[in-house]
Amino acid sequence: MSVRAPADFDPETADNFEDIEKQFAVKVVQHMSTYWSILERVRGSSLRLTKMDDDILEHLQKDFPEFDPAETIDEDKMKSKEGKERWRNFMMAYEKKVDDYNFGTMLRSNPKFEYGREETIFVPRMQFYAVEIARNRKGLNDWIYEKAEKEREAAKAAKASA
Numbered sequence: 001m002s003v004r005a006p007a008d009f010d011p012e013t014a015d016n017f018e019d020i021e022k023q024f025a026v027k028v029v030q031h032m033s034t035y036w037s038i039l040e041r042v043r044g045s046s047l048r049l050t051k052m053d054d055d056i057l058e059h060l061q062k063d064f065p066e067f068d069p070a071e072t073i074d075e076d077k078m079k080s081k082e083g084k085e086r087w088r089n090f091m092m093a094y095e096k097k098v099d100d101y102n103f104g105t106m107l108r109s110n111p112k113f114e115y116g117r118e119e120t121i122f123v124p125r126m127q128f129y130a131v132e133i134a135r136n137r138k139g140l141n142d143w144i145y146e147k148a149e150k151e152r153e154a155a156k157a158a159k160a161s162a
Contacts, residue, residue: 024104028122032106032115035132040148044132044141050098053133060130063090069134072110075121091126101126111140 038047050056060067063086077083094101102124106115113119123131135141 027103028105032120036115036144039141039144041145043139043145044136045139047136047141049129049133049136052094052097053137056094056130057133057137059090059093060134067134069131069138070111070140073107073121073131075109078121078123078127087124087127090130091124094126098126098129107131111135112143114144 078087091101104122105125105128106120107123107128108115109119109121132141
């Protein structure tokens, strides 16, 4: 579900309503939880996040050749004036191609960790897609499935022996 503001909506003069912020936070947490649940059930290396995964990955590698999906993201560098400009240029290519391309979501700063207070960065959805597609292609999220699979097997064995 996507909510669009009316054409005459001026964000500069809009009130900051607490209910809107709460709804926004709920949507962000739902996205984060849904993605984690998917990674627990499907190996990231076999997952497609969009119909354009190949194009997004190629574009990321072209515009950010220094990006290593296995490394911890430097949030300060990403959100610096130069970083914001580079990412903005990258994301604008998807303005009319990817729904909610600029909607905020949570991204783990490092693929080795679960979502946590110190391990997450608030980013536009297009940054999330680019980074997670790169991580998935390198198999960096497969550990999530493997961990969940071991837990499922242990629960099944415990139930069988009870």
